[in-house]
Amino acid sequence: MPSEFDLIERHFSRPARHALLGVGDDAALLRPTAGMELAVSTDMLLEGRHFAQGAEPRALGHKVLAVNLSDLAAMGATPRWATLALALPHASEDWSAAFADGFYALAERFDVDLIGGDTTRGPLTICVAILGEVPAGLALLRGGARPGDDIWVSGELGGAAYALHDAGNAPAASRLHLPEPRVELGNRLRGIAHAAIDVSDGFAQDLGHILERSGVGALVHYALLPKFPCEDAQLQQRCVLAGGDDYELVFTAPQPARREIEALSVPLHLALTRVGSILPGAAKLQLLDAQGKSMAAGRGFDHFA
Ligand code: ADP
Ligand code: MG
Numbered sequence: 001m002p003s004e005f006d007l008i009e010r011h012f013s014r015p016a017r018h019a020l021l022g023v024g025d026d027a028a029l030l031r032p033t034a035g036m037e038l039a040v041s042t043d044m045l046l047e048g049r050h051f052a053q054g055a056e057p058r059a060l061g062h063k064v065l066a067v068n069l070s071d072l073a074a075m076g077a078t079p080r081w082a083t084l085a086l087a088l089p090h091a092s093e094d095w096s097a098a099f100a101d102g103f104y105a106l107a108e109r110f111d112v113d114l115i116g117g118d119t120t121r122g123p124l125t126i127c128v129a130i131l132g133e134v135p136a137g138l139a140l141l142r143g144g145a146r147p148g149d150d151i152w153v154s155g156e157l158g159g160a161a162y163a164l165h166d167a168g169n170a171p172a173a174s175r176l177h178l179p180e181p182r183v184e185l186g187n188r189l190r191g192i193a194h195a196a197i198d199v200s201d202g203f204a205q206d207l208g209h210i211l212e213r214s215g216v217g218a219l220v221h222y223a224l225l226p227k228f229p230c231e232d233a234q235l236q237q238r239c240v241l242a243g244g245d246d247y248e249l250v251f252t253a254p255q256p257a258r259r260e261i262e263a264l265s266v267p268l269h270l271a272l273t274r275v276g277s278i279l280p281g282a283a284k285l286q287l288l289d290a291q292g293k294s295m296a297a298g299r300g301f302d303h304f305a
Helices: 004-011 057-075 093-109 159-163 170-177 183-188 203-214 233-242 255-268
Strands: 036-046 078-088 113-121 125-135 150-154 195-198 217-221 249-253 272-279 285-288
Touching (some): 004 093, 004 113, 036 057, 057 078, 057 125, 057 170, 057 183, 057 195, 078 093, 078 183, 093 113, 150 255, 159 170, 159 233, 195 203, 203 217, 203 285, 255 272
Parallel strands (some): 078 113, 217 285
Antiparallel strands (some): 036 125, 078 125, 150 249, 150 272, 217 272
């Protein structure tokens, strides 16, 4: 049985390119870029809660980093460093190797260094903290939406939730297990968008966070929402409005920015869809169907529900 130190050395010690000191000492040493603010976020995945027992370790390595990258994307920050805290039921070389492959493959694509962490025995739990940089004053906050703003959504909604209903749907499974964090979009929206959030708990709930923080309402046309294809319209509606785990960005931007935002779609190979607008008044989401009638938005994911 390998020791904790064997696992770290063999699987989690690839050289850091953008750190003064990476894995191996009591702490890592970083030198933030002058003029930048640090954006810091943490996300935890637990077996039995966020993923099923026996989940494929390579995909888990991807996903735990992807959900963290997505938080920085929603801040308009550029990810740079990550730490990884792992509780493993037993010291498995195979599991660690596959997990590390998935993690590092995504880390390398986004030029993120794994600079430290902690490894212990326990029920399978994976916790990543991520650090990124954003030019001072330009972070995209939840609280910046203003009446008259357009509401935009990237990609398609509902695919990850749909995967739980049809395990044989490969595109849906890939949305659930291998989400693509919209980092480049978040970066390009700096100075353009007024507010942004990533869709982790469902469109209605996550847009709701923007509304509450910004003290504004919203009008959204259900027909305009970009939807993952599904033949059952009711199921589709639940997946699109209240399904979590899509990791698309929902953002608001002033109307004069429409052209500029539409133009981002091409280089990013990503659909950007205008779905409604921000209203003055209470933090309430008004959702209209194709006939202009009010629809219930449903509830998003709540870990304590
Ligand atoms: P300490 O006893 O000081 O907490 P550890 O023995 O836990 O140190 O860790 C040794 C080194 O390995 C540290 O630099 C730590 O950041 C790093 N490390 C531990 N676990 C991981 C991991 N899963 N991924 C990356 N780095 C890790
Ligand atoms: Mg430790």
